[in-house]
Amino acid sequence: MNKLLFYFIIALCSMVTVFGQGNNNSKKSVYKFKEPGNTACFVCDHVFRKKRQILYVTHDKDDGSWQFLCGQSDHTDANAKVISLKEATKIDKTINDLYELPLGAGAERKSIHDTWIPFTFK
Numbered sequence: 159m160n161k162l163l164f165y166f167i168i169a170l171c172s173m174v175t176v177f178g179q180g181n182n183n184s185k186k187s188v189y190k191f192k193e194p195g196n197t198a199c200f201v202c203d204h205v206f207r208k209k210r211q212i213l214y215v216t217h218d219k220d221d222g223s224w225q226f227l228c229g230q231s232d233h234t235d236a237n238a239k240v241i242s243l244k245e246a247t248k249i250d251k252t253i254n255d256l257y258e259l260p261l262g263a264g265a266e267r268k269s270i271h272d273t274w275i276p277f278t279f280k
């Protein structure tokens with residue numbers, strides 16, 4: 159029990175830190191990408207309708223476009239949606255962690271609570 163309480167306090171402290179940073183920005187939403195907020199990016203409709211979380215991200219080497227996908231393989235062209243990068247960060251602000259991801263690279267994670275694991279395309 160004591161251990162649980164300890165973790166709870168740690169979690170609480172880190173939340174306070176996050177909220178503190180938010181206040182400094184005086185903006186509720188977080189947007190770290192270097193590209194303008196209205197840059198078009200691709201999401202699958204699972205992500206768009208918030209049915210699934212963003213678990214698979216790619217940064218295209220040729221045109222620099224971002225894709226934020228659920229990471230499952232049941233997609234056709236009909237599942238693709240084009241939204242702005244800003245909108246994507248509103249769906250899931252944790253994708254801001256990938257703003258430094260270079261062209262031709264991607265990142266995946268097992269769940270929204272896991273850390274991103276970067277990879278590059280061959």
Ligand SMILES: [Zn+2]
Nearest residue numbers: 202204205228
């Ligand atoms: Zn999907």
